[in-house]
Amino acid sequence: MLSRVADSLYWMSRYMERCDGMLRMLKINYAASQDDMDEFSWVPALKLFSYMDEEEAGAISKNSRDVLLYMVTAKENSNSVLNIVTKARENGRSVQDHITKEMWQCLNDFYHMMREESISDWLKKDDPITILDTLLKQCTVYFGTTDVTMARGESHAFINLGKFLERGVQTADILDVKFSALDGEYDKAADTTYWKYLLLSISGLELYLKTYRGGFEAANIVEQSVLNGNFPRSIMYSVKNLRQYFERLRSDKNYTSFNEVMFMIGKLESKIKFSTTQTIVNEGLSKFLQETKTDFLEIGNALNKNYFAYS
Amino acid sequence: MHTSELLQKYYVDSSTWDEMYRNDSVREQYRAVVDFLQQLSIDELNKKEELAKRLFMSQGITFTVYSSGEGVEKIFPFDIIPRIITASEWDHIEKGIKQRLKALNLFLKDVYHNQFILKDGVVPVDMVYSCPHYLRVMHQFPVPYDIYVHISGIDLIRNSDGSFYILEDNLRTPSGVSYMLENREITKRIFPDLIPANHVRSVTEYPTILHKNLVSLSPRQIANPTVVLLTPGLYNSAYFEHTTLARLMGVELVEGRDLVVDNHKVFMKTTTGLQQVDVIYRRVDDDFLDPLIFNRGSLLGVSGIMNAYRKGNVAIVNAVGNGVADDKAIYSYVPAMIRYYLNEEPILKNVPTYQLANTEEREYVFKNITNMVVKKTNESGGYGMLMGHAASEEEITKYKAEIIKDPRQFIAQPIISLSSSPCYMNGTLTPRRVDLRPYALCGPDGIEIVPGGLTRVALREGSLVVNSSQGGGSKDTWVLGK
Numbered sequence: 137m138l139s140r141v142a143d144s145l146y147w148m149s150r151y152m153e154r155c156d157g158m159l160r161m162l163k164i165n166y167a168a169s170q171d172d173m174d175e176f177s178w179v180p181a182l183k184l185f186s187y188m189d190e191e192e193a194g195a196i197s198k199n200s201r202d203v204l205l206y207m208v209t210a211k212e213n214s215n216s217v218l219n220i221v222t223k224a225r226e227n228g229r230s231v232q233d234h235i236t237k238e239m240w241q242c243l244n245d246f247y248h249m250m251r252e253e254s255i256s257d258w259l260k261k262d263d264p265i266t267i268l269d270t271l272l273k274q275c276t277v278y279f280g281t282t283d284v285t286m287a288r289g290e291s292h293a294f295i296n297l298g299k300f301l302e303r304g305v306q307t308a309d310i311l312d313v314k315f316s317a318l319d320g321e322y323d324k325a326a327d328t329t330y331w332k333y334l335l336l337s338i339s340g341l342e343l344y345l346k347t348y349r350g351g352f353e354a355a356n357i358v359e360q361s362v363l364n365g366n367f368p369r370s371i372m373y374s375v376k377n378l379r380q381y382f383e384r385l386r387s388d389k390n391y392t393s394f395n396e397v398m399f400m401i402g403k404l405e406s407k408i409k410f411s412t413t414q415t416i417v418n419e420g421l422s423k424f425l426q427e428t429k430t431d432f433l434e435i436g437n438a439l440n441k442n443y444f445a446y447s
Numbered sequence: 448m449h450t451s452e453l454l455q456k457y458y459v460d461s462s463t464w465d466e467m468y469r470n471d472s473v474r475e476q477y478r479a480v481v482d483f484l485q486q487l488s489i490d491e492l493n494k495k496e497e498l499a500k501r502l503f504m505s506q507g508i509t510f511t512v513y514s515s516g517e518g519v520e521k522i523f524p525f526d527i528i529p530r531i532i533t534a535s536e537w538d539h540i541e542k543g544i545k546q547r548l549k550a551l552n553l554f555l556k557d558v559y560h561n562q563f564i565l566k567d568g569v570v571p572v573d574m575v576y577s578c579p580h581y582l583r584v585m586h587q588f589p590v591p592y593d594i595y596v597h598i599s600g601i602d603l604i605r606n607s608d609g610s611f612y613i614l615e616d617n618l619r620t621p622s623g624v625s626y627m628l629e630n631r632e633i634t635k636r637i638f639p640d641l642i643p644a645n646h647v648r649s650v651t652e653y654p655t656i657l658h659k660n661l662v663s664l665s666p667r668q669i670a671n672p673t674v675v676l677l678t679p680g681l682y683n684s685a686y687f688e689h690t691t692l693a694r695l696m697g698v699e700l701v702e703g704r705d706l707v708v709d710n711h712k713v714f715m716k717t718t719t720g721l722q723q724v725d726v727i728y729r730r731v732d733d734d735f736l737d738p739l740i741f742n743r744g745s746l747l748g749v750s751g752i753m754n755a756y757r758k759g760n761v762a763i764v765n766a767v768g769n770g771v772a773d774d775k776a777i778y779s780y781v782p783a784m785i786r787y788y789l790n791e792e793p794i795l796k797n798v799p800t801y802q803l804a805n806t807e808e809r810e811y812v813f814k815n816i817t818n819m820v821v822k823k824t825n826e827s828g829g830y831g832m833l834m835g836h837a838a839s840e841e842e843i844t845k846y847k848a849e850i851i852k853d854p855r856q857f858i859a860q861p862i863i864s865l866s867s868s869p870c871y872m873n874g875t876l877t878p879r880r881v882d883l884r885p886y887a888l889c890g891p892d893g894i895e896i897v898p899g900g901l902t903r904v905a906l907r908e909g910s911l912v913v914n915s916s917q918g919g920g921s922k923d924t925w926v927l928g929k
Contacts, residue, residue: 138705142718211517229507230681232690233700237506244507248520290718389719443718 137290141234143444144227145291148235148243149298151224155217156275157306158185162207163268164337169200171329178203180313186215204264208271209256217271218250235295236285239278246274288384296381297439304374305432307338311361312425315354322354331357338369355413358421363408371428375405378435385443393442400438404431454481457869457876464609464866465878466530476531476927479645483638484528489874495637496527496871502636508629510684524920525630526870527637530881530902531645537898537926540611543795544601544887545894546785551616551772552889553788555595558771559585569787570780577855578777579825580619580770582733584740588757591664592891595766598657598728600624600901603795603883605866612798612863614882616773616781619765620730623901623921624653624886625688628695630923631899646928648898653886654695656897657728660890661696664762665725672725674698675715677706679731679747689730703731708751711758726762727752733767775824775858776802798863803854812859816843819859821850834911836862865911868922870904880905882913883924898926 161181169176178200182193185207196202208217225247232240249255249271258267286292314334315322331352335341340360348356365372379401386394408428416424459465467477484492503509503522511518532540557564558575565572575581600621602614631650635642658674665672678689680702693700705715706724714721729736735745737753755761771777779800782793801808803821812819816835823831833846850857867878885900902922903913913919 137718138699138701139716139718140702140705141699226681229686229690232507233693233698237694240507241505245505248504385718387719 139444141231142294144231145294146298148224148227149295150302151220153299153302155220159272161337166264168333184309184313204259221246221250234291238281238285242278242281293381293384300374300377304371307369307371308425308429328352359413372408379405397438400435459878462607463864464605464607466868476533499633499637502633526922528869528871529923529925530868531925534927541896546794550785550788552596554784555772556593569783578771578774582768585768590766594889595769597764597889599887600884607864612796618769618773622685625691626921627901634923647925648928650897650899653897656888656895658696661726663891666759667725674726675701675724677701677727677729677731703747703749706749708755711755711760713755713761728764775822798860801859803857820862821859824856880911899924
C-alpha cells in the first residue's frame with residue numbers, strides 16, 4: 137500500500153474516533169451542567185478538546201450553549217466537530233479507492249450534514265442532546281459500516297491503528313484532567329455525581345455498577361478505565377488492539393521498521409499489563425498517565441517515520 | 448398541470464434537428480419514454496430531479512469551488528431525460544469512430560517515425576512542426592503494439608439534416624467517462640424498470656475493458672503487473688473521475704509524489720518499501736509529466752519518468768505526444784489521412800475548417816466572421832473561442848488582431864447548429880442543444896467502444912456551447928439494442 141494512502145487512512149480514522157469521543161464528552165457534560173450549574177464547569181472539557189487557554193475557557197464556561205456552538209459548529213475552532221469531520225472526509229476523499237463506497241458515502245453524508253445551518257439553530261434553541269445524539273449516530277454508522285464492509289487487509293489495519301491510538305490517548309487525557317482537578321485528594325469528591333459523569337463520558341458507568349459494589353472509589357475507577365482489558369475504552373483494551381492490528385503488518389519486506397514499532401507497542405502493553413492499581417497509585421497516577429500519553433505519542437511518531445514518510 | 452400538457456409546449460425550431468420530435472410527432476425511439484413520462488405528474492418529476500441531485504451529492508460526484516478560503520461542493524448539472532440513440536445510428540457512429548482512430552494511430556506512428564505522410568505532401572510539414580504538442584522526445588520511439596491512442600473521447604455533433612459530424616478528436620486525456628457510468632446509475636434509481644423495458648445497452652463493461660488493455664501493455668511479462676492511475680491530485684476538477692476509475696478497476700490511484708524513478712524504472716513508495724510500477728494510466732498532461740524534460744516547475748509529475756518510458760521499462764497511457772493528432776489545425780487533414788492510410792472514404796464527416804495561416808482562407812473567414820466559430824488550435828474546454836454570431840464589434844476587432852499575430856494558432860469553422868434534445872427545466876420540457884462523446888478503447892485486440900457515451904447539453908437557451916466550464920450539463924445516453 138502507498139505510504140500516502142496509509143497515512144490518510146490512519147488520520148481519517150483518528151479524526152472519526154476523536155469526533156466520537158468529543159461528542160460523547162459534550163453530551164455528558166451538557167447533561168451534568170443541567171444537574172447543578174454552580175458546581176459544574178466546562179473548563180476541563182474545553183481544555184481537553186480545544187486550544188483555548190484557562191482564561192478564554194473560563195469566559196464562556198458558564199454558558200453551555202456557547203460552548204456547544206464553539207465545539208460543534210464554529211469554523212474558527214480548528215478542533216470543532218465541523219472541522220474534524222471535514223478533515224476526516226478530506227482524508228477519506230483522497231483514498232476513496234481504498235475504503236468501501238459505503239464508507240465514503242457515510243463520511244460524505246456526515247460532512248454535508250455538518251454544513252447545514254440547521255445544526256447551529258438547533259444548538260441555540262432546541263434540546264442539544266437530541267442533536268448530539270443525531271451526530272453520534274453518524275459516527276456509529278461510520279464505525280458499523282467500516283466493520284461490516286471493509287476487508288481485513290492492510291487498509292483495515294491502518295484504520296484500526298489510528299482508531300485505537302486515538303482512543304488510548306483520549307482515555308488517558310480524560311482521566312488525567314478529571315483526576316488532576318482533585319489534586320490527589322480523591323476523597324474530596326464525595327459527591328457521587330462527579331464519578332458518575334466521569335464514567336459516563338467514557339461509556340463505562342454500567343460496567344462499573346455491575347462490577348463493583350458499594351459506591352464509587354477512585355481505585356476502582358482507575359482499575360476499570362486503565363487495566364480492564366474487556367472494557368472497550370480502557371487504556372489496556374486500546375493498547376491490546378493496537379498490538380493486534382499492528383501484528384498484521386508483519387512482513388519480510390520491512391523487518392527493521394516493524395520491529396522498531398512493535399518493540400514500543402509491546403513495551404507499553406507490558407507496562408500496563410504488569411501494573412496494579414496499587415503500583416499506579418504508589419507511583420502517582422498523574423505521572424503514570426503522562427508517561428502513557430508520551431508513549432502513545434512516540435508510537436505515533438514511529439509509525440509516521442517508518443510507514444507514512446513519503447515526501 | 449399534467450405532463451401531457453407540458454409536452455405540447457415543446458417547440459422545435461424548424462432549422463434544427465430534434466432528437467425527440469419530427470414534424471410534431473414523437474420519434475419511434477422516444478415513444479416508450481414519452482409514454483412513461485406522461486403518466487407522471489409535475490410533482491413526481493420534480494421529486495425525481497431532486498432525488499438525482501441528492502444522489503450526486505451524497506456519493507460525492509462533485510467538484511469543489513474555492514471561494515473566500517472555503518470549499519463549496521458543486522454537482523455538474525444533470526438533466527433527467529435520457530438522450531436516445533437508435534441501433535442503426537450507433538452502428539454508423541461506431542464504424543466511423545473505429546475508422547478514424549485507426550487512421551489517427553497510423554498518423555502518430557508515421558509522424559514520429561518515417562514521416563511518409565509529410566514526404567508525400569498529404570499533410571504540410573510546417574503544420575506538424577509548428578504544433579506545440581509535437582514532441583521531439585517521441586522520435587523513433589516504438590510504443591508497445593504501435594498504439595498511441597488507448598483512450599479517446601471523440602466529440603460528435605448533429606447538423607440540421609441529422610447527419611453526424613466530428614467536432615473534435617480528444618486523444619490526450621479525455622475526461623467525462625465517469626459521468627457516462629454514474630449518469631446511468633442515477634437513471635436506474637430515478638426511473639425504475641425503464642432501462643430494461645427499452646432494451647438499453649449496458650455501459651458497465653468500460654472499466655473491465657480498460658483494465659484488460661492496461662494489463663496487456665505491461666513491459667514485464669509477469670502474472671500481476673502493477674497498474675496505477677496517475678492523478679494531479681485532490682484539487683483537480685476531475686478527481687472524482689480518477690477515484691471512480693481506480694476503484695472500478697481495482698488499481699492504485701497515485702500522485703506524482705508517490706512515484707520515484709531509480710535506474711530507469713518507476714517505483715511507488717509503499718508501506719513495505721518501493722514497488723515497481725509497470726503501467727501508468729496518467730491523467731496528467733504531457734507538459735507536467737516530467738520536470739526534467741517538459742515544464743520544469745511541475746510538481747505533478749515524476750522526474751525521470753520519460754527516460755524510464757523510452758527505455759521501455761514502463762508503459763504510459765495515453766502515449767506521450769498525442770497532441771499533434773488532435774490539434775485543431777491538423778483536424779482538417781484527418782479525412783485525407785483516412786484516404787492515405789486506409790484507402791477508404793471517411794464514414795463520419797468533418798466540419799469544414801479554415802486554416803487561418805492560409806491567407807485566402809483567412810480573408811474569407813474575416814469577411815464572413817459573423818457565421819463562424821474561431822477556435823485556438825491547442826485550447827480545450829471551450830476556452831479561447833469566438834462565436835461570431837454572438838460577439839460584439841469590439842470583441843471581433845480584438846480577436847482579429849490576435850489572429851494576425853500568430854495565425855497558425857487559430858482555425859475557423861462555420862457555425863453548426865447542433866441538434867436539440869428535450870430537457871426538463873422548471874416544470875416544462877424545453878429543447879436544448881447537445882453533442883455526443885463516445886469513449887473508444889484501443890488495445891492489442893483492437894478498438895472497442897462501449898455503447899453509450901456522454902451527452903453534453905448547453906443548458907442556456909440558444910447556447911451552442913456545451914462545455915461544463917461554460918454552463919453545460921450532461922444527460923444519460925442510451926443506445927438501444929433493437
